[in-house]
Amino acid sequence: MSNQPSPFPSERHDHDACINAALAQAKAICAEQGGRLTPQRRQVLELVWQEHKPVGAYELLERLREAGVKAAPPTVYRALDFLLSHGLIHRIESLNAYTGCATPGIPHHGQFLVCSQCQHVAELDDSAIHHQLDASARELGFVVERQTVEIRGLCPLCRETDNE
Amino acid sequence: MSNQPSPFPSERHDHDACINAALAQAKAICAEQGGRLTPQRRQVLELVWQEHKPVGAYELLERLREAGVKAAPPTVYRALDFLLSHGLIHRIESLNAYTGCATPGIPHHGQFLVCSQCQHVAELDDSAIHHQLDASARELGFVVERQTVEIRGLCPLCRETDNE
């Protein structure tokens, strides 16, 4: 029921293509939704997409500064808020960090597989899981607003190369 | 597949009984596992159980101080770490807060329904959900260490009394 090809990109996939695709989609989505993908927001999104790992807000801040931007914490948090509200990134609650959304467009909350060794994150958006949780909650009279599902463990690669 | 009677306790259930039961179980579990439920740890656990709402570490700190204990942040965090490691409380990641474990004994990670209005938390420990997540992850070659499932929404009570 998973609607993506391979949530764990290989180590040497064409990551520039990832970034470019994400930026292109972001541009399209913002145009559609009436959001303004300003240069600063775009730059933060690009920084988030540098790796398939969640990035902390202050790490982004540092990278912005390294890039010559005079930024303060609110600069980053504002950009993150914008990107979150347009479904372009997700926040990983268990890490206080942010990661690019694999299937942007409609704001949603996916399921995340977080490797405890290499920190890579894979997003699932598995509708079976979503519905299962929704059903279990409804059964108890609970109206679901938002699901946070984060799974920690070993990704396929780390599982092979290391056995701790 | 839920193995508990009613995860949302009524407004005027016998909460002293809840607290006493939790403390008694904690005592038994610590005895069994060789953990020392010192007076301070016990007191923090009791404070966590004051309500069926997650409590922040600094709120606990304040309550400890109100109770005449000279405490600093590490005091609280150490107690919380102990209680977490023995499966007596859970941390709600999306709230940076802690809540009593409904089914202590064996360390585990349940599913949590968090009411966005009254802040009450219900713990599920639904094995169907657990296995579903485990299966989805395994299918991708991911070895699960820990599941974080937190559902925000309206609890049955708030759903009735308020329609926002």
Add this chain to the structure above:
DNA sequence: AATGAAATGTTATAATGTACCAATTATTTC
């Protein structure tokens, strides 16, 4: 009592996030 391990006390600081208000830039309206 002597020893080592576990728990606690204490200070300082790290890491994450927000409130607030001023200045600027973009968008709309006339």
Add this chain to the structure above:
DNA sequence: GAAATAATTGGTACATTATAACATTTCATT
């Protein structure tokens, strides 16, 4: 195009959450 309005950004200060590091005390066992 000029004025009014809204959205974005700049920047300071501060709030909240969490931990590092080291001294002291208490506990468990000889």
